[in-house]
Amino acid sequence: MIRKTLFAAAALAAMAGSAFAASAWTGGDDLPTNPLACDGTAGAAAAKPYDGGEPTGAPDRKGKKITVVDVPKLIGIGYFNATSKGIADAAKELGNVDAKTDGPTQANIDQQITFIDNYITSGVDGILFAANDPVAIAPVLKKALSKGINVVGYDANSQPDARQWFVNQAEFNGIAKAMVDNLAKEIGEEGAFAIVTSTFTTPNQARWIAEMAAYAEKCHPKMKWLETVEAQEDNVLSFNQATTLINKYGDELKGIFGMTSVATPASAEAVTQANKCGTIAVVGLATPNAMKPYVEKDCVKSVVLWNPVDLGYAAMQVLRAVADGDLKPGATSVKAGKLGELQVINGSEILLGAPFVFSKENIGQFDF
Amino acid sequence: MSAAWKNLLLRHETILGVLLVITLIVLAFQSDRFFTADNLLNQGRLMAEVGLVALAMTFVIVTGGIDLSVGSILGLVAILLGVFWQKLGLPLPLAMMLGIVVGGVAGLVNGLIITRFGVPPLIATLATLALYRGLAEGISQARSVRGYPDWFFMLGQGEFLGVPVQLWIFGLCAVIAAVILGLSTFGRATYAIGSNAVAARFSGLSVDRSLLLIYTASGLIAGLAAVIFVSRVSTTRSDMGTGLELDVITAVVLGGTSIFGGRGTIIGTLLGLGLMQALKNGLALAGVKGDGTIVVIGAVLIGTILISNIFRKDADG
Numbered sequence: 170m171i172r173k174t175l176f177a178a179a180a181l182a183a184m185a186g187s188a189f190a191a192s193a194w195t196g197g198d199d200l201p202t203n204p205l206a207c208d209g210t211a212g213a214a215a216a217k218p219y220d221g222g223e224p225t226g227a228p229d230r231k232g233k234k235i236t237v238v239d240v241p242k243l244i245g246i247g248y249f250n251a252t253s254k255g256i257a258d259a260a261k262e263l264g265n266v267d268a269k270t271d272g273p274t275q276a277n278i279d280q281q282i283t284f285i286d287n288y289i290t291s292g293v294d295g296i297l298f299a300a301n302d303p304v305a306i307a308p309v310l311k312k313a314l315s316k317g318i319n320v321v322g323y324d325a326n327s328q329p330d331a332r333q334w335f336v337n338q339a340e341f342n343g344i345a346k347a348m349v350d351n352l353a354k355e356i357g358e359e360g361a362f363a364i365v366t367s368t369f370t371t372p373n374q375a376r377w378i379a380e381m382a383a384y385a386e387k388c389h390p391k392m393k394w395l396e397t398v399e400a401q402e403d404n405v406l407s408f409n410q411a412t413t414l415i416n417k418y419g420d421e422l423k424g425i426f427g428m429t430s431v432a433t434p435a436s437a438e439a440v441t442q443a444n445k446c447g448t449i450a451v452v453g454l455a456t457p458n459a460m461k462p463y464v465e466k467d468c469v470k471s472v473v474l475w476n477p478v479d480l481g482y483a484a485m486q487v488l489r490a491v492a493d494g495d496l497k498p499g500a501t502s503v504k505a506g507k508l509g510e511l512q513v514i515n516g517s518e519i520l521l522g523a524p525f526v527f528s529k530e531n532i533g534q535f536d537f
Numbered sequence: 538m539s540a541a542w543k544n545l546l547l548r549h550e551t552i553l554g555v556l557l558v559i560t561l562i563v564l565a566f567q568s569d570r571f572f573t574a575d576n577l578l579n580q581g582r583l584m585a586e587v588g589l590v591a592l593a594m595t596f597v598i599v600t601g602g603i604d605l606s607v608g609s610i611l612g613l614v615a616i617l618l619g620v621f622w623q624k625l626g627l628p629l630p631l632a633m634m635l636g637i638v639v640g641g642v643a644g645l646v647n648g649l650i651i652t653r654f655g656v657p658p659l660i661a662t663l664a665t666l667a668l669y670r671g672l673a674e675g676i677s678q679a680r681s682v683r684g685y686p687d688w689f690f691m692l693g694q695g696e697f698l699g700v701p702v703q704l705w706i707f708g709l710c711a712v713i714a715a716v717i718l719g720l721s722t723f724g725r726a727t728y729a730i731g732s733n734a735v736a737a738r739f740s741g742l743s744v745d746r747s748l749l750l751i752y753t754a755s756g757l758i759a760g761l762a763a764v765i766f767v768s769r770v771s772t773t774r775s776d777m778g779t780g781l782e783l784d785v786i787t788a789v790v791l792g793g794t795s796i797f798g799g800r801g802t803i804i805g806t807l808l809g810l811g812l813m814q815a816l817k818n819g820l821a822l823a824g825v826k827g828d829g830t831i832v833v834i835g836a837v838l839i840g841t842i843l844i845s846n847i848f849r850k851d852a853d854g
Binding site: 199244245269271272274275277278279280282283284286287288290291292302304305307308368369370 | 568583827
């Protein structure tokens with residue numbers, strides 16, 4: 170038995186060493202990947218019919234005042250404070266929306282479901298959500314649709330038929346390209362790196378990691394992936410995990426990817442405290458305020474993100490458009506206030522735009 | 538007023554019952570959507586898992602023990618259910634049974650550590666809280682299992698005679714638990730152990746056997762709750778049930794079960810559960826945000842126990 174296991178492990182390692190060099194990073198998902206071209210040519214958007222859901226018996230809400238609740242993954246962190254601000258901004262600008270944000274204080278599927286369930290009972294007109302789990306949240310969202318409530322997701326998707334539209338902050342392959350390109354630029358084509366993520370099943374992170382693996386294999390084949398570690402979305406745990414990586418791999422480790430807005434600053438802090446600024450690069454997804462100290466000290470050069478305030482703003486605008494009946498299945502774009510015309514992709518998703526890289530030159534202009 | 542009447546009126550359960558009624562009335566006035574059959578049944582659905590585990594936890598706490606590992610057992614069983622069914626290809630009903638059995642074994646392990654090695658329950662189950670969660674995460678390799686057949690969702694999302702299926706299961710278990718704790722020899726032994734384990738031992742009660750049974754039951758029922766939970770949310774994740782133990786213990790303690798053992802009833806636990814769920818739901822419907830609700834629940838817990846203690850002192854003096 171042991172011999173068999175060893176043999177299997179060896180075979181697996183051999184496989185990993187050759188054909189699947191970069192496609193087997195832990196923490197990715199099993200879905201097919203679609204890496205962008207190395208030189209940055211835009212990917213072709215495949216036409217796809219509308220695959221979202223429809224509310225049953227929704228009243229005519231056109232132009233009428235509506236009550237909207239926003240249930241993010243969790244409340245009290247910078248990122249969702251920013252989306253919440255965007256939602257409030259849009260609601261104020263629209264003038265006929267009463268929007269509020271409420272949600273669990275931990276990213277917990279059960280609690281999030283309970284929150285949404287309660288708001289369905291309380292009789293809201295619209296629900297905005299960022300799913301903690303795409304499948305687990307589906308039954309309660311379908312229930313909302315069945316009660317005639319408009320449902321729009323942002324940040325983290327559910328199964329498509331459980332909501333009407335999803336505002337996609339950036340396509341996964343776009344983020345993956347920005348992350349990998351920037352790290353390659355900093356540590357060179359043959360550098361070794363590790364990844365600090367939330368959990369291996371968190372949908373966004375898993376998708377990004379899978380796309381990063383695919384893109385790295387295609388465009389930076391010599392970069393070496395060492396390990397992916399889980400750190401929930403927990404500050405202390407992220408710091409500890411990053412410190413462990415630094416101690417474990419020593420000089421071999423040239424770079425760290427932070428996959429969450431918590432993991433990236435914590436990793437940067439770990440690198441700073443280990444006096445490895447300049448020798449270990451940190452590239453990751455994070456909000457600018459958390460990263461300003463490290464960017465200004467030149468410890469971190471690239472922070473990849475979109476603008477979460479815009480994301481919340483767009484989600485609110487889309488929900489209003491759906492409630493008004495202005496955004497119907499089959500549409501190819503939607504007007505989103507100050508953001509202008511946003512493109513519909515993948516059947517029932519609305520793309521916010523290309524990812525944004527914050528650097529020392531521009532980070533001072535952002536405050537969220 | 539006769540002493541018997543006074544005793545009944547000043548019981549923790551009576552005070553709690555009155556408090557629950559007042560809460561329901563106040564909340565009903567706060568939102569017209571609160572006191573509807575639809576909402577109340579739905580709340581029953583949401584609280585069934587915590588409720589099931591709280592039944593067994595009442596026994597555990599009455600013996601003067603505690604079981605912190607129930608949330609982790611729930612996570613472990615949820616993951617194993619998915620693994621047994623999808624990875625090992627077992628028929629789903631068998632996978633469900635096996636999962637619940639694993640829950641029982643996990644509980645038995647708790648019991649063995651506590652009785653055979655004399656480790657305090659708090660420490661033993663704190664250790665297995667980490668251990669079982671680690672197993673769940675290790676086994677799942679952090680992949681979730683989805684795509685269960687439709688009939689399976691009956692358990693967590695379906696209805697029978699207009700009442701959520703899991704509420705029937707919970708009701709049945711509650712009756713059984715109340716009868717065992719309130720009316721059987723085993724129940725009296727449970728109280729005796731909690732009041733004074735040494736005295737119980739010298740009175741010829743098989744303390745270890747009772748404790749083993751109770752911790753095993755706690756694991757079994759956490760396993761059952763896991764199956765219902767998976768059916769309700771239609772997927773398995775290794776982080777399921779995180780923090781469940783705190784909700785459960787809150788409900789049990791709110792229900793008047795003494796953390797030092799020897800005192801507590803199933804009725805009390807049911808009232809505690811009801812009060813907690815009513816507050817969570819009612820305050821949300823009344824427009825109070827989630828963070829405010831937690832504060833209120835904490836305040837109510839302290840308040841109820843203080844009131845109960847004051848009355849008890851009056852009654853004694």
